[in-house]
Amino acid sequence: MSAPAHTQVFVGYGWLSNSLNGNSGRHPLSGADVAAGLRLTRNLQAKVEANTYYGTNLQAPQRPDFLLLGVQYGRRVGRLNPWADAMAGMAHANPGWSTAPGPHSQWCVSPAADAGLDYQLTRHTAWRVQGGFVHADFTLQDYLVRKLPNYFARAATGIVVRF
Numbered sequence: 001m002s003a004p005a006h007t008q009v010f011v012g013y014g015w016l017s018n019s020l021n022g023n024s025g026r027h028p029l030s031g032a033d034v035a036a037g038l039r040l041t042r043n044l045q046a047k048v049e050a051n052t053y054y055g056t057n058l059q060a061p062q063r064p065d066f067l068l069l070g071v072q073y074g075r076r077v078g079r080l081n082p083w084a085d086a087m088a089g090m091a092h093a094n095p096g097w098s099t100a101p102g103p104h105s106q107w108c109v110s111p112a113a114d115a116g117l118d119y120q121l122t123r124h125t126a127w128r129v130q131g132g133f134v135h136a137d138f139t140l141q142d143y144l145v146r147k148l149p150n151y152f153a154r155a156a157t158g159i160v161v162r163f
Helices: none
Strands: 007-016 029-039 044-057 060-062 064-074 080-093 107-120 125-135 151-162
Touching: 007 044, 007 125, 044 080, 064 107, 080 125, 107 151
Parallel strands: none
Antiparallel strands: 007 029, 007 151, 029 044, 044 060, 044 064, 064 080, 080 107, 107 125, 125 151
8 A cells, every 4th residue: 555645635515504594494504625735644634624604594604714734633544534624713794794784794713623434435435424513603793692603514525635
């Protein structure tokens, strides 16, 4: 078995379980997921990930963006590479994400954890399926809205290129 690649880049479709002001029901958001990893040891990588999602709820446009840094641990078994990661970073919401009057936060600290499976297609490419959770605590100030979501399930699928 050959040594793992030094770098990997992932580009794919992303899904977020709910909108930011989802107190009127579940309104999932769709978007893009881009990640890059740099090998630290045989099974451990430093990872940076950027996600953006789009949608509307209660007539308000929703566009949360995440920039996360962390580590990914994976172990190759034949053509499969199961892995898990832990990351933290910043989340940003577009201005006007809530229809509530008054100021509301647009930035927050955001931890995330995911697990996934890469299926090797060729020596340098794989197909990825992943799922996990991300926390984003966007708040409304001077206006009490109960049960705003702050834990989001997320999923992504796409192509991984290793070199």
